[in-house]
Amino acid sequence: MVDYIVRAALIGVGATALLDLWAQFLKHAFGLPAPNWAMVGRWFAHLPRGRFIHEDIAKAEPVANELAIGWIAHYLVGILFAGIVLAIWGIGWAYNPTFLPALIVGLATVGCGWFILQPGMGAGIAASKRSNANTLRLMNIIGHTVFAIGLYAIALLTR
Structure with missing residues (x-):
């Protein structure tokens, strides 16, 4: 169990860090805005209060430390998603990784954003309430x- 937790943490943190580096690349190379983790933190902080869906998360009551909450939740x-790869394909995947399981779970994470996070924050299903919805989806x-x-690269590096 300890191996599972350590592997999930290493792979998950590494994969998330790569995603953050990608966001910084897009910001500096193309001027695209980086994710606003404070708003994600606000959304997560409102969950224990029974608020799952907001008309516009930016207009919701601010929460102390929402930026830190957003980064930690991220x-x-x-x-969690690295742990799902290991739970479905087994801890052996971490020692002999293949790309397909990582891709399946990686693409499943899109669905979580489209059907849980974005509607909950007021953007609609798959950002349907945003004027640039197709760009956001892509x-x-x-x-x-x-x-x-x-997920795949960090598993390769840490096997």
Whole structure:
């Protein structure tokens, strides 16, 4: 069990860090805005209060330390998804990784954003309430493919 937790943490943190590096690359190379982890933190902080869906998370009551909460949640979710890879394909995957399981879970993470996080924050299903919804959807798919590459790459590096 300790091996499972350590592997999930290493792989999840590494893959999430790669996703963050990708966001910084897009910001500096193309001027695209980086994710606002404070708003994600606000959304997570409202969950224990029974608020799952907001009209616009930016207009919701601010929460102390929401930026830190957002960053922590971001990395914990990355660890969770790495743990899902290991739970489905077994701890052996961490020692002999293949790309397909990482890609399957990486693309599944897109669905979590589209059907849980974005509607909950007021953007609608798959960002349907945003004027640039198709661009956001494409960026979600590309970003979470980068996350999948990170799952696979970190598993290779730490096997």
